Structures are given as C-alpha cells and as structure tokens.
Amino acid sequence: MDVLANLGLGFSVALAPMNLLYGFLGVLLGTVIGVLPGLGPVATISILLPFTFSLQPQAALIMLAGIYYGAQYGGSTTAILVNLPGESSSVVTAIDGHQMARQGKAGLALATAALASFLAGSFATFVIALAAPALAEVALQFGPADYFSLMVFGLVGAVILAHGSVLKAVGMILVGMLLGMIGIDVNTSVPRFTFGVPQFGDGIDFAVIAMGIFGIGETILNLERTGAARTYVQAVKSLWPKLRELRAMLPPACRGTLLGSALGILPGGGPVLASFSAYALEKKVSAKPERFGQGAIEGVAGPEAANNGAAQTSFIPLLTLGLPANAVMALMIGALMMHGLHPGPQLMRDKPELFWGLVASMWTGNLMLVILNLPLVGIWARLLTLPYRFLYPAILLICAIGVYSINNSALDVLVATVFGFVGYLLYRLNCEPAPLLLGFILGPLIEENLRRALVISQGDPSVFVQRPISCTFLALTAVLIVVLAAPAIRSGRERVFRET
Amino acid sequence: MKVRLSADLLTGLLFVALGGFAIVYGSRYAPGTAARMGPGYFPMLVSGGLTLIGIVLVVRSLLATGDALGAIGWRPLVLVLAGVLAFGLLIDRLGLLAAGIALVVAARLADREFRWLEAALLAVGLTLAAAGVFLYGLGLR
Numbered sequence: 001m002d003v004l005a006n007l008g009l010g011f012s013v014a015l016a017p018m019n020l021l022y023g024f025l026g027v028l029l030g031t032v033i034g035v036l037p038g039l040g041p042v043a044t045i046s047i048l049l050p051f052t053f054s055l056q057p058q059a060a061l062i063m064l065a066g067i068y069y070g071a072q073y074g075g076s077t078t079a080i081l082v083n084l085p086g087e088s089s090s091v092v093t094a095i096d097g098h099q100m101a102r103q104g105k106a107g108l109a110l111a112t113a114a115l116a117s118f119l120a121g122s123f124a125t126f127v128i129a130l131a132a133p134a135l136a137e138v139a140l141q142f143g144p145a146d147y148f149s150l151m152v153f154g155l156v157g158a159v160i161l162a163h164g165s166v167l168k169a170v171g172m173i174l175v176g177m178l179l180g181m182i183g184i185d186v187n188t189s190v191p192r193f194t195f196g197v198p199q200f201g202d203g204i205d206f207a208v209i210a211m212g213i214f215g216i217g218e219t220i221l222n223l224e225r226t227g228a229a230r231t232y233v234q235a236v237k238s239l240w241p242k243l244r245e246l247r248a249m250l251p252p253a254c255r256g257t258l259l260g261s262a263l264g265i266l267p268g269g270g271p272v273l274a275s276f277s278a279y280a281l282e283k284k285v286s287a288k289p290e291r292f293g294q295g296a297i298e299g300v301a302g303p304e305a306a307n308n309g310a311a312q313t314s315f316i317p318l319l320t321l322g323l324p325a326n327a328v329m330a331l332m333i334g335a336l337m338m339h340g341l342h343p344g345p346q347l348m349r350d351k352p353e354l355f356w357g358l359v360a361s362m363w364t365g366n367l368m369l370v371i372l373n374l375p376l377v378g379i380w381a382r383l384l385t386l387p388y389r390f391l392y393p394a395i396l397l398i399c400a401i402g403v404y405s406i407n408n409s410a411l412d413v414l415v416a417t418v419f420g421f422v423g424y425l426l427y428r429l430n431c432e433p434a435p436l437l438l439g440f441i442l443g444p445l446i447e448e449n450l451r452r453a454l455v456i457s458q459g460d461p462s463v464f465v466q467r468p469i470s471c472t473f474l475a476l477t478a479v480l481i482v483v484l485a486a487p488a489i490r491s492g493r494e495r496v497f498r499e500t
Numbered sequence: 501m502k503v504r505l506s507a508d509l510l511t512g513l514l515f516v517a518l519g520g521f522a523i524v525y526g527s528r529y530a531p532g533t534a535a536r537m538g539p540g541y542f543p544m545l546v547s548g549g550l551t552l553i554g555i556v557l558v559v560r561s562l563l564a565t566g567d568a569l570g571a572i573g574w575r576p577l578v579l580v581l582a583g584v585l586a587f588g589l590l591i592d593r594l595g596l597l598a599a600g601i602a603l604v605v606a607a608r609l610a611d612r613e614f615r616w617l618e619a620a621l622l623a624v625g626l627t628l629a630a631a632g633v634f635l636y637g638l639g640l641r
Contacts, residue, residue: 165508167553167560171515174550178522181543190529190539193522220580223610224573393607393622396580397630400587400603401596413588417581424577428569429511447542459535 003129006356010129013357014364019062022055023361026063027368030070035077035380036391040089041271041311042327042434043218044071046210047395049335050402053207057339058354062361064335065315068328069121069365072271072311073373076113076304077380081106089271089307092279096292096299103295107377111241112297113304114373116253120309121366124261127313128359131265132348135320139345144452145463149473151446154323156477157267158438160484169435172426176439177446179204186444187451199411206334206440208403212416213433215399217423219392240374245297252282252302260306264313270326271307271314278306312362318343319355322445327434330441507569508561515554522547579610600627 013019029051034044048067052060072089079090080097093113100109142150159169182193183203194200241249259281260274282302283289292299315332317323322344324330336343341351348355373380403416426433457463465471526547532538583606590599604623608614 167557168508168511171511171550171553171557174546174553175515175518177546178518178543178550181546185539187537188539192529192539192543193525216580216584220576220610223576223580389608389611389613390622393604394626396583396607397600397603397626400584401600401630404588404591410588410592413584413591417584417588420581420584421577428572429507429514431511443546450542451537454534454537457535459533461534 006133006352007129007360009353010356010358010360011364013058013353014062014360019059019357019361020364022059022063023066023365024368024372026066026068027070027365027372030067030072031074031077031369031373031380032070032383034071034074035383036074036395037078037082037222037384037388039071039218039395040075041068041071042210042331043214044074045328045331046207046214047398047402049207049210049331050405052335053338053406057336057341058357060335060339061332061354061358062365064332065358065361066365066368068311068332069117069308069362069369072308073114073117073369074380076117077110077373077377078384080109080113080300081381082384089275092275092303093300093307095279096294096296099293099295100297100300105295108241108245108297109300110377111374112245112249112300114370115241115246116249116256116301116305117308118366118370119253120257120260120305121312121369122363123257124264124309124312125359125363125366127261128316128319128362132316132320132355132359135316136345136348139321140349142345142469143467144449144456145467146469146473148446148449148453149464149470149477150321150323151442151449153473153477153480154267154317154325155435155438155442156480158326158435160480164430164432166484168429168431172431172433172435173439176436176441177443179209179436180440180443181447186448197411199409204415205338205406205412206331206437207338207406208412208416209419209440210331210334210437211399211403212419213423213426213436215395216416216420217427217433219395220420220424221427222388223392248297249301252278252298253305255281255285256302256305257309260309261313263306264310264325265316267317267323267325270328271311272326274306274310275303278302308366315358315362319347319358320345324438324441327437330434330437333441505569506561506565508557510569512554512557512559512561515550515557517554519547519549519551519554523551575612576610579606583607583610596631597627600630 014023029048030044033039033047034041039047045064045067049064052063055063075090076093076097079094080101083094083098097109097113100106155173159166159173178193180203182200184191184194184201191201256278259278260271263274263277264270266273279292279299279302282296282298283292286292286296286298311328314325314329317325318329318332322333322342324333333343341347341354399416400413403412404410406412423433426436453463454461463470464474522543526540526543529540529543530538531540531544534541583603586606587599587603590602601623604626605619608619608622
C-alpha cells in the first residue's frame with residue numbers, strides 16, 4: 001500500500017468531528033495540567049488516564065496522544081516562564097529559555113518552542129508513515145524467541161540510555177516485573193502473589209500504580225521541597241517572532257528535528273535523550289558557544305524540536321513491535337491494553353483505520369497545539385501564578401477520584417496510597433521510577449514469550465541464538481552492555497546528562 | 501566500623517528484602533521445567549535477580565561513599581498519604597462529598613501555612629467542582 005493512501009485514510013479518521021474534538025480536549029487538558037509546576041508528561045498522562053477509559057479506543061488513543069503533546073509543551077512553558085522544568089526533557093529548555101524570559105523575550109522563547117515543535121512534529125509524522133509499515137512487515141515474521149530477545153534488548157537499551165545508576169534501574173525493572181506477576185497466571189490458572197485478596201486476581205491496574213507513583217508521590221515530594229510557596233512568573237509580551245528571529249531559529253530547529261526523530265526510535269530513547277543531545281549539538285556547531293546559558297535562541301529551538309520529534313517517533317517501536325521505549329510509551333501500551341488492543345505488527349494490519357488515524361492525529365494535534373498555545377499563552381502564564389496551595393489539593397483529588405473511577409473500587413485507592421509512598425521513597429532513594437513501569441508492562445510479555453519459545457524448542461535455550469532475528473537482538477544487547485562497560489563512553493554518557 | 505545510611509545502601513537492602521520475600525513466598529508455586537514452565541519458574545528467576553542486585557548494591561555502598569539520605573519531611577508525607585487513605589476508606593461509606601472534603605483538608609494540613617476557613621472553602625469548592633465534572637460531565641460512575 002502506498003503512503004499517501006494510508007495517510008488519506010488516516011486523515012479521514014483524524015478529521016472526523018468527534019476525533020478532532022477529543023484530540024483538542026487532549027491537547028487542552030494536557031497543556032493545562034502539564035503547565036503546572038512539577039508535573040511532567042508522565043505525571044500528566046497518569047492523572048488524566050481515567051478520562052480516556054470510557055471512550056472508544058480510537059478516540060481514547062487520539063486524546064491520549066493529544067494529552068502527551070500538550071503536556072510536553074506545557075512543561076516547556078513552565079520551564080521558560082518560571083524555570084521549573086516539570087520533567088527532564090524540559091530541563092534543557094529551561095537553561096536558555098528562562099534566560100530569554102528574564103531578558104524580556106519570554107514571548108519569543110515560547111513562540112520558538114511552539115514553532116520548532118510543530119516543525120519537528122510534522123516531519124516525524126512522515127517518518128512514522130514511511131517507516132512503520134516496513135518495520136511491521138518485518139515484525140510479522142517474529143516468533144516467540146525473537147520477541148523475547150527484542151524485549152530484553154529494549155529493556156537493556158532503556159537502562160543504558162536512562163540517566164542515573166544502571167544497577168538501580170535494572171533492579172527497578174525487576175521490581176516492576178514482580179508487580180506484574182500479581183494476579184492469575186494465564187497458562188496455569190494459579191493465582192500468584194495475590195495474598196488471598198480476590199480483587200488482586202486480575203492483577204493491579206497499571207493506572208493505579210502510575211497515579212500513585214507519579215501523581216501522589218510527586219506531590220509529596222514537591223511539598224517537601226518547596227512548601228506551597230510560589231515563584232515569580234515572567235511577564236509575556238510580543239509573542240510573534242520577527243523575520244530575523246525566524247531565520248535564527250530555523251537551522252537549529254531543523255537539526256533538532258532530524259536528531260530527535262532518529263533518537264526517538266531507539267529503545268530507551270525519546271524526548272529526554274533527544275533534548276540533551278540536541279543542546280550539546282547546538283553548542284558544538286555554534287560559532288559563539290559562550291552565548292549558551294545566556295539566552296541563546298538556538299538553545300531553545302534545537303532541543304524543543306528534538307524532544308517533540310522524539311516524542312512522536314517513539315511511537316514507532318510501540319505501534320509496530322509492541323515495544324514501549326520509555327515510560328510514556330509504557331503508559332500508552334497500558335492504556336491500549338485496557339481497551340483490549342495489543343500493539344504490535346498485527347495492529348496495523350487488522351485495524352488500519354486506528355493506526356493511521358493515530359498517525360494523522362499526531363499532525364492535527366501538533367497543529368492544534370500551535371493554534372491553541374500562541375494566542376492562549378497568556379492564560380497559561382496566569383495559571384502559573386495560581387498559588388500551589390490551591391493546586392496540589394486539586395491534583396490529589398483528581399488522582400483519588402480517577403483511581404476510584406477505573407473499577408469503582410475503594411481498594412484501588414488504598415493500593416494507590418501505598419504506591420504514593422513507594423513513589424516518594426523511590427525519589428528519595430534516587431531510583432528512577434520509569435524502569436519500574438517498563439518492567440511492569442513488559443514482564444508478562446517477556447514471560448509469555450520465554451515460555452512459548454522454550455515449549456517450541458523443548459527446553460533447549462539455544463533457540464535464542466539459533467534463530468537469526470533473535471540472535472541479532474541478543475548480539476545488539478551484548479554490544480550495548482559492552483558499550484556501557486567501556487569507561488570512555490560511560491563518562492561521555494554522564495557528561496551528556498550532567499554538564500548540559 | 502560505622503555504617504553510613506546512604507541511598508544506595510537502603511535501596512540495596514530494600515531489593516534484598518523484596519527479592520528474598522518473593523523467593524520465599526514464591527516457593528509455593530511449582531517451578532516446572534524449562535520446556536514446561538510452572539507458575540513458579542519466572543518469578544524465581546526475577547526475584548533471584550533482584551536479590552543479587554540488592555546484594556551488589558549493599559556491598560558497593562559499604563565500599564564507597566554514596567549520596568547521603570536527606571532529612572524526611574514527615575508532615576507532607578504522612579498527611580498527604582493519610583488524606584488519600586481517608587478518601588479510599590470513606591468513599592464507599594459516606595460518598596464522594598465527605599471523602600473529597602477529608603482528602604482536601606488533610607492535604608492542606610500537610611502545608612505549614614494552614615488556615616481553617618481557607619481549607620474548608622477550598623475543600624467544599626474543589627469537591628463540588630470535581631463531583632460536577634466527574635459524575636455529571638463525564639458520566640464516570
């Protein structure tokens with residue numbers, strides 16, 4: 001099938017009035033919540049998940065994607081205006097973006113972020129349309145052994161490209177896998193780790209875990225760190241960039257787009273890695289690198305383009321292989337499963353309108369983001385002046401009601417309380433919670449494919465190296481591990497995450 | 501020898517405790533063989549791995565100095581969790597209004613700047629707004 005026909009089908013879905021509406025709602029809600037200080041995309045999506053559960057799968061997916069872009073952009077707004085990045089991917093934006101705001105160029109910084117994101121989003125949509133069918137074609141040949149090795153590769157990649165301690169990240173993945181085992185084992189019908197509680201038979205809902213850790217846990221942390229005090233918000237004037245400024249932001253935005261779109265596809269890649277790398281790249285190619293940190297427009301355009309490009313291309317491994325590359329994609333796969341959909345190569349074949357509708361909605365979503373944000377940025381800025389002491393009770397209330405509404409279960413709220421504590425504990429112990437979510441989502445899939453592969457080979461583990469696809473992934477995994485152990489690269493990895 | 505309670509040490513101990521517990525508790529599930537895995541096979545692999553990583557973390561933290569553990573802000577920790585817990589305990593018995601008000605008041609108590617009147621108004625306002633949005637607007641329930 002050809003790309004244009006596919007995109008045509010996609011746009012016929014994405015432009016349907018109801019889907020446009022849900023996409024718009026997603027972008028709006030995502031921005032409103034994402035703009036709140038301390039709430040990054042993962043927390044925003046976690047909090048808003050229950051809103052999408054009552055929708056049709058198509059609309060839910062489009063809305064979730066909209067929430068994601070909105071949250072991403074909302075985070076950048078906060079980073080620029082108050083220097084409080086919600087998540088690691090906007091840390092970089094805060095460096096030069098906030099400096100620009102202090103020099104009275106807040107409007108220009110916000111416009112740069114919006115336009116660079118839009119450019120990257122449009123390009124990445126085409127990358128997906130071109131790359132996804134080919135990749136899905138290959139993925140249809142995968143057997144259980146291949147899937148097992150692919151997921152191991154994905155998890156190892158996620159650990160290596162994440163920041164922080166590798167050992168702890170692996171531990172967090174395993175903890176996530178243990179949590180994923182709670183419930184009735186599908187193959188033997190034995191209830192595992194349910195502690196005699198019948199409601200645990202279906203397992204713990206991932207949304208309960210996500211809202212506990214990211215919604216409740218992060219709120220406790222924010223309160224502990226800053227109290228409910230507020231910081232000064234920079235005023236926004238003259239939003240529209242001049243031609244000269246447009247010319248200054250275009251080359252870095254293009255470089256960021258290419259870099260981000262490429263890095264988004266990697267396991268463990270995504271916005272965080274992309275924005276840090278783009279910043280480092282801009283600094284390297286700049287004629288006056290000393291301007292960085294003083295409000296350089298390149299330092300906003302490059303990373304913002306990169307993180308949006310990566311945010312979108314990270315959908316490629318998710319939709320074609322069923323492999324979530326980062327925590328946000330783990331949330332997406334969890335949400336899809338709640339709707340009874342299993343992402344993977346079959347999705348595109350069996351439900352082309354769903355797949356292409358989502359791809360097309362990425363573009364419409366990005367367009368809405370620009371249309372929504374440029375005129376409304378004054379309102380977002382005003383939202384930032386709302387005292388935190390009014391905001392966090394509202395966030396907690398939304399979380400509590402959201403958790404309860406998933407299954408009308410008070411027990412879920414109690415479980416979420418426990419995970420709120422777990423989340424707080426993890427932050428204090430410098431353990432990234434994202435790998436836990438990946439382990440939780442991928443654990444059952446890894447177990448299932450391991451089982452199937454070994455049943456087929458009658459218990460012979462050499463099946464994993466005998467099948468060429470599986471062997472390739474394992475070889476790549478080995479390369480990653482060697483790379484990780486090499487001291488030169490190790491210090492480079494730390495430098496990328498620290499120094500910028 | 502004096503042991504410093506670093507973040508790494510505590511993480512390691514937690515991993516060992518959790519992994520060890522899962523090994524013991526999971527031993528009741530039949531492991532089976534590689535060709536015909538029982539329900540206990542994969543849990544044993546994972547919990548064994550977790551315990552191992554925990555041990556490495558503990559040993560490493562005793563050899564090198566890691567990040568120290570900062571002070572814990574008990575007030576937000578206890579009160580926020582208590583608020584959510586109260587919501588979970590009250591929602592089925594007394595309904596959304598009581599549960600929501602309890603949550604918001606507890607959450608406001610977590611902050612040092614607490615005023616009863618403000619908290620009460622906020623609690624009622626937020627809960628009514630939430631009830632409106634969730635129950636009538638979205639029809640969740």
